[in-house]
Amino acid sequence: MLTFSRTRLISVEPLDETTFQCHGILDDYIYNMELDVEIKLPDFKITAISGKMKRITTSECHKAVGKLKNAIGLSVLDPDFETKVKRIVGRQGCRHFADLLMEGCDSLMQLVTYVGWQQVSTKDSATKDAFWKKLLESTPRLCNSCSVYADNSPLMKKLGIKN
Numbered sequence: 661m662l663t664f665s666r667t668r669l670i671s672v673e674p675l676d677e678t679t680f681q682c683h684g685i686l687d688d689y690i691y692n693m694e695l696d697v698e699i700k701l702p703d704f705k706i707t708a709i710s711g712k713m714k715r716i717t718t719s720e721c722h723k724a725v726g727k728l729k730n731a732i733g734l735s736v737l738d739p740d741f742e743t744k745v746k747r748i749v750g751r752q753g754c755r756h757f758a759d760l761l762m763e764g765c766d767s768l769m770q771l772v773t774y775v776g777w778q779q780v781s782t783k784d785s786a787t788k789d790a791f792w793k794k795l796l797e798s799t800p801r802l803c804n805s806c807s808v809y810a811d812n813s814p815l816m817k818k819l820g821i822k823n
Contacts, residue, residue, distance in 0.1 A: 664689060668760070670767045678702070680771075682764030686756050691715055695760040697731070699768055704736040711757055727753030728761075736765045739800045769802060793819045 666688035675681050675698065684695040692715035698708040709728045713721055730748040734741060742762060750758030773795065780791045792815060796802055802809050803821070811822060 668763060670760075670763045672764065672767045672771050679707070680768055682768055684760035684764045686760055690717055691756060693754075693756060693760070695728070695757055695764065697761060697764055699736060699765070701772075704768075706731050706734050706736070708732065709761075713754075721754065724754035724757055728757060731761060736769065737799060737801065741765070741801060766805070769799070769805075773802070789819060793821065796821050 666686070669685045671683045672680055673683075678701045680699050680701070682695075682697045682699065684697075686693050691713075693711060693713045695711045696709065697706055699705065700707045709731050711725050711728050713725060716722065727749060730752065731745060734744055738744065745758050745761055746755075749761055776791060776795060780787050796809065796816070796819065803816075804810055807813060808815060810816065816822070
């Protein structure tokens with residue numbers, strides 16, 4: 661009988677007031693790799709990135725580590741961010757690194773959203789609506805990233821936001 665197990669772990673922590681580090685691990689029966697990426701606010705640009713491959717399938721896989729540097733300077737807020745990551749990290753290097761990078765950036769966006777929400781959660785409903793509207797209009801990547809931000813969700817309908 662064939663079995664397979666894969667674990668992906670993402671953590672996000674602040675390095676200082678405006679810089680966050682995302683650490684990602686992928687571990688399964690075939691691969692074991694780690695990725696670290698630093699992202700600077702307020703423009704959410706990648707300022708540093710590194711990776712390690714501990715278990716791989718071919719001797720060619722290690723070449724993908726060098727391709728990670730192509731992501732430096734990309735902004736997580738760019739509407740084409742995912743496409744660019746898939747092209748310059750995934751296709752030119754390693755699809756698993758690209759997936760870890762996307763997961764880390766998505767986790768950072770969720771953290772930033774949560775922190776902002778905490779700051780307005782005790783406010784009146786107009787303040788909360790203004791927070792969501794500004795966030796979703798200034799961060800197109802969030803739109804349609806989950807059911808809460810889907811075009812037909814109650815939140816998006818209430819705010820009048822369409823993609």
